Amino acid sequence: MAKVGAQRAAILTGKSKSTIQRAMNSGKLSFELDQNKRRVIDVSELERVFGIKQQNVATSTPPAETSGTQEIIAAVEKERMTMQIKMLEQQLSVSDERLSDLTDQRDKWEKQASQILITSQYSQKQAEELRAQIKEREDRARQRRLQNAQVQNAQKSVKGSKAARPPTGHDAKRLNEKMKKLKAENENAADYSSSVFRFWKRAKS
Structure with a gap:
């Protein structure tokens, strides 16, 4: 996943650079140090904490940085879609389990009802x-x-x-x-x- 500095993170999220830095200092926003000892933030972490503001990205990014920004946006969208797919798969699995339980319970009730009817x-x-x-x-x-x-x-x-x-x-x-x-x-x-x-x-x- 792409990693960006505080300035680019502010552009992506629509927050101020100082807000991003305070979040990193407080531990709210996780970051890593690159080879130049500069703090960088994973875009998925920005998505989790602040959310990505694509409109701000489009209006605030200089033309020279358009290509890199588009790559970041594409990576963010890919990550978001991956997370949504996983969430939907989990929901589907839970629904299948509940449906199976309800089917078993229905069969059990039908069997009990038949036995009661026969006995009656x-x-x-x-x-x-x-x-x-x-x-x-x-x-x-x-x-x-x-x-x-x-x-x-x-x-x-x-x-x-x-x-x-x-x-x-x-x-x-x-x-x-x-x-x-x-x-x-x-x-x-x-x-x-x-x-x-x-x-x-x-x-x-």
Whole structure:
């Protein structure tokens, strides 16, 4: 990169020579010593600290120095473009990383949403099956209560009619068959209730 003295630096930046010298003395502006022990400043350093004023360069530079000034301006522009390219590349890299992270996060959310939907549909189906089985169990229990009432009424009727006369063989046989049938239904209902309870526990867990 081109290096210039304090006077040329003042022309390039539009600042006074004393301002450039104070900046060098305070350490704000970095400089080097050339072979003649003269302090020189890198143009990119001028760009960083003060910025380059091209209009001032064009109006203040003598015609004899136009060629050298143009070279400095070209070098400054090249350096500026290089810095902009690097900055844009860094921004692009960061954008690519963010896009990749957002894509991964979106895929993760879609997967979770699908799992929740599947689980919800499965749970709803289980709940419907359980409600249907509970309703069926309640209907059977209601039917058993009705049959129990009928048997009890039949027993009372038998006991109340002609207490001295025992029931005939036909009546006793029919009553015995009803009792056996009711006992078998009660056992089946108990097994069914147990199976429904086990199914409900599995669905709940």
